[in-house]
Amino acid sequence: MDRKQVAKATTKVISSYLTYQAVQTVLAQLMETNPTLARWLHSFSSRSIVQDGEVYLLALLAEHQELAFRIMTVREHLVEEIMDDLPEMVSHDIKHKNTQHRKQQLEKLTQLSVSDPTSSHLESSSE
Structure with missing residues (x-):
């Protein structure tokens, strides 16, 4: 067992899960403040690979930079809260x-x- 490799894989899974949670948080916020943008993000998320948080964010950065930055900020806040x-x-x-x-x-x-x-x-x- 390569402990470093296990730690890296675990980190990727946790990071991707926190990205997913950040998307859910931003979606909930947008449903109250900007339903049109919430629907767009929901549609984008349903056709993008959310299982890999980094791939998802790169795709979102290419299409809607402001939302990607918002999700990254929420993700960072979540990890600080739970770490x-x-x-x-x-x-x-x-x-x-x-x-x-x-x-x-x-x-x-x-x-x-x-x-x-x-x-x-x-x-x-x-x-």
């Missing part, structure tokens, strides 16, 4: 979910071996 809490939250969430998955799997395994009547019947007939 302090993010590492601890991600770590806690993964540990919690792993524990839940293990617990559910253990419950499945113990229910199967306790409630499987064919296995106890086979054991008693082989004695």
Whole structure:
């Protein structure tokens, strides 16, 4: 496992997700202040690749620089708001979910071996 490569890929995913959240925020703002521009941005976003935030922003810069700058500003603000809490939250969430998955799997395994009547019947007939 190349830790640096994993960190880079994770950063790209988080950056793209924050771009998506910034677009959603700007869309909500525009729906109240400029519905026509909101519809344009919604249409643009539906035909552009939002999964890759950087590709999306480059395409938006080519078509509507002001909106692209606004989305970049909101994205930057979002990352500043969440960055302090993010590492601890991600770590806690993964540990919690792993524990839940293990617990559910253990419950499945113990229910199967306790409630499987064919296995106890086979054991008693082989004695």
